[in-house]
Structures are given as C-alpha cells and as structure tokens.
Amino acid sequence: MKKIKTILLIIATITFTVSCEDDGGTSVIPLEEGAAPNLVKATSAPAFIDQVKAQNGEPITLEFNVSIAQGNPASTDIIGVYTTFAGPVYNAVLFSNVTLPQDFSLTTADVVAAFSEIDSGADLQVGDMLTITTRFTMPDGTILDIVSPDGVKGGTGTNIQTTVLFTTVLNYPVSCTSNLGxxxxxxxxxxxxxxxxxxxxxxxxxxxxxxxxxxxxxxxxxxxxxxxxxxxxxxxxxxxxxxxxxxxxxxxxxxxxxxxxxxxxxxxxxxxxxxxxxxxxxxxxxxxxxxxxxxxxxxxxxxxx
Incomplete structure (x- = not known):
C-alpha cells in the first residue's frame, strides 16, 4: 500500500508507547488524565452563517449542544475562535463556567458582541470561519484547550485526542447557499x-x-x-x-x-x-x-x- 514507511513508523510508535507505559516490573508510569467534549449542531438550525443575511442585519441563530465525552473537568467555558479569510484570528469566551450537557444558542449579534475586533455583521466576510469548542479547567488547575489561540486544532491539551466517537469542535463558515452535491x-x-x-x-x-x-x-x-x-x-x-x-x-x-x-x-x-x-x-x-x-x-x- 501507499506510504508504507509511514505505516511502519506508526507501528513503531505504538510499540514504543506501550513499552513506556509499563517498564515490565512492578512500577507503571502514570498517564495524565484529560478531558474532551462532544458538540452537536442542531439539525433545525443553520449549519453556516449566511453572509447576505448577516450583512443585511437579518437574524441568524446558531444552535448546538455541548456535553462531556470523557474526563471530569472542574469547570468549562465555551470558546469561540473566529478565523478570517484574510488571516487574522480572533478569540473570545462565548459562555463562562457552564454546566454540561446543555443546549446553546448564538445569534450574529452575540458573535459581534463577543469579538471586540468585529464591529457589525457587515464585517463577516465570505471565507471566514467561526469555530466553537470548549476550554476545560481540570481539578489540579490544568487548562485544556481544544483549539489554540491561532486557530490550530490541538491546542494546549496534549491529552485530548482526535476521535471518530465524538466531535470536539464545530465549524460555522461564513458562506452562501450552495448546491454542488x-x-x-x-x-x-x-x-x-x-x-x-x-x-x-x-x-x-x-x-x-x-x-x-x-x-x-x-x-x-x-x-x-x-x-x-x-x-x-x-x-x-x-x-x-x-x-x-x-x-x-x-x-x-x-x-x-x-x-x-x-x-x-x-x-x-x-x-x-x-x-x-x-x-x-x-x-x-x-x-x-x-x-x-x-x-x-x-x-x-x-x-x-
């Protein structure tokens, strides 16, 4: 198959990881516990931010649910990362110290209010992306970010793993109606x-x-x-x-x-x-x-x- 060297490297990495978790004796190296969220868009709500509506001041309400997929964080914030097509990335706390699971709604007016760099709906441009995720504070004070401030998924929570079992981020592109399927x-x-x-x-x-x-x-x-x-x-x-x-x-x-x-x-x-x-x-x-x-x-x- 293609990329055989990559596959062999993955196998070698797995072997190394297993050997590091247990030295073969009585001592086992402890692994740091993390946490991960699961976010789901409401099927009845928009899956994107309609640029035409946003610029015309028409109401748009994004709706989603957030739950804890794994781990036991002490507190949770809902974080927004707004990545502009031009390059700059903005960060904001959308909801503070929330209880999960919970349903949330977010209007374009809320987005404008949350990000100091955005003055009005007219600033929402095609190609921009609003990413919604969580920031967990663990009982020992460790802060786990899913998305780093520059908009890169992975963040500071090194124990948070990408998985097909749950969704750790939601992306809402600024776009228009599309029919290319x-x-x-x-x-x-x-x-x-x-x-x-x-x-x-x-x-x-x-x-x-x-x-x-x-x-x-x-x-x-x-x-x-x-x-x-x-x-x-x-x-x-x-x-x-x-x-x-x-x-x-x-x-x-x-x-x-x-x-x-x-x-x-x-x-x-x-x-x-x-x-x-x-x-x-x-x-x-x-x-x-x-x-x-x-x-x-x-x-x-x-x-x-």
Whole structure:
C-alpha cells in the first residue's frame, strides 16, 4: 500500500508507547488524565452563517449542544475562535463556567458582541470561519484547550485526542447557499507521483460530493482516480476529513486523505457543465482533471484563490 514507511513508523510508535507505559516490573508510569467534549449542531438550525443575511442585519441563530465525552473537568467555558479569510484570528469566551450537557444558542449579534475586533455583521466576510469548542479547567488547575489561540486544532491539551466517537469542535463558515452535491464524472490527465509509474493516458471515473451543510462537501476522491491507477494501485484518496468548502462560489480546498495528506485544488476554467482544475498534495502527487456536472447542468462561476 501507499506510504508504507509511514505505516511502519506508526507501528513503531505504538510499540514504543506501550513499552513506556509499563517498564515490565512492578512500577507503571502514570498517564495524565484529560478531558474532551462532544458538540452537536442542531439539525433545525443553520449549519453556516449566511453572509447576505448577516450583512443585511437579518437574524441568524446558531444552535448546538455541548456535553462531556470523557474526563471530569472542574469547570468549562465555551470558546469561540473566529478565523478570517484574510488571516487574522480572533478569540473570545462565548459562555463562562457552564454546566454540561446543555443546549446553546448564538445569534450574529452575540458573535459581534463577543469579538471586540468585529464591529457589525457587515464585517463577516465570505471565507471566514467561526469555530466553537470548549476550554476545560481540570481539578489540579490544568487548562485544556481544544483549539489554540491561532486557530490550530490541538491546542494546549496534549491529552485530548482526535476521535471518530465524538466531535470536539464545530465549524460555522461564513458562506452562501450552495448546491454542488452529486455524482460527477471526471477525466484525469497528467497524473504524477513522487514514486510510482503513472499512466500516460487519460483516466475516467466518477466522484461523489456529499453535502455536509454550510457549503461544506465530503468528496469520495480528492485525487480524482490517481490512487487507483498504476501510480499507487491504492484505494481512493478520501477520509472523514476529505472535505472542501463552497463560500459563495469561492472553492476552499485543504481536505485530507486516509494518510493525512492535504490536497490543494486550483480551478483553471469553468465552461457550462465542465470545470477544469489542477490538484496536488503535500506528498508530491498531482494531476489535472475535467469534471462534468451530474445531469449536464452548468456549474456556477466557481473560482479558487
């Protein structure tokens, strides 16, 4: 399979970790206890912040539930991290010293009031992202952050692990209504791999984009058939994090495959039902693809930056 060295490294790391937890004698090295939340968006509430409504002053109310998935924190704050598309990142405490589990609601007016850097709904721009998570204070005074102040998931709580069993952050992109879901056909060409012999001709297939809400889509193949060719003879490049966003026709890539590789898409042309783009990942794979929209429907005027 692809990335065999990475797999071997993971196995070696697991072996090392197990050996460190127990020295083989009577003493066992204690592991520091952590905590993690579980956050769930209300299905009846918006999954994104509608830029048009926000800028027109129309009411938007985000609703979500927060519970403790594991651990026993002494106190909990609900934290907001607002990442602007331009680059700056803002931080605020949305709710202090809360009791969990609990349902919460947050209006755009609340968002403006919470972040001193945001003056009004007109400041909410396409491509911005509001991330909601928790800050736990443990009984010994240790503070566990899920997201660090610069907006990077991981924070200071080194014991908090990413898991498929619960959701530690909620993302609310500033976006517009989007409808890109479906099973689209593709023709890939110019496939490249840092190690491997790729086919010289075209490769055709289909890719499914599943609407996750809020302009976020899960794709069944970030590399449009490249992994399945002689480049790697592997399964499609996808995972639970293989997502991209449509922010009012601005396509924001950056999804990750099953190996944790990040993909960048660059749209080069949109012509009716056909869209051309080039892609690459941070392992050296790349390719060009022409996507034909399901049903032959014209694509919107999509673009990347």
């Amino acid at each position: 479906g099973t689209h056909s593709f023709v890939s060409s110019n496939l490249q791999a840092i190690t491997g012999t790729c086919p010289s001709g075209d490769v055709s297939g289909t890719v499914t984009w599943t609407d996750q809400g809020g302009g976020i889509y899960l794709t069944s193949d970030l590399g449009f058939g490249q992994y399945g060719t002689t480049c790697w003879s592997d399964s499609p490049a996808t995972s639970g994090g293989a997502t991209f966003s449509d922010a009012c026709n601005l396509i924001i890539s950056g999804g990750q495959d099953q190996y944790g590789l990040t993909y960048t898409w660059v749209i080069t042309d949109v012509n009716g039902p056909e869209m051309s783009l080039s892609w690459s990942n941070d392992y050296g794979d790349s390719g060009d693809v022409v996507l034909t929209r399901e049903g032959g429907v014209d694509w919107p005027d999509l673009f990347t930056q």
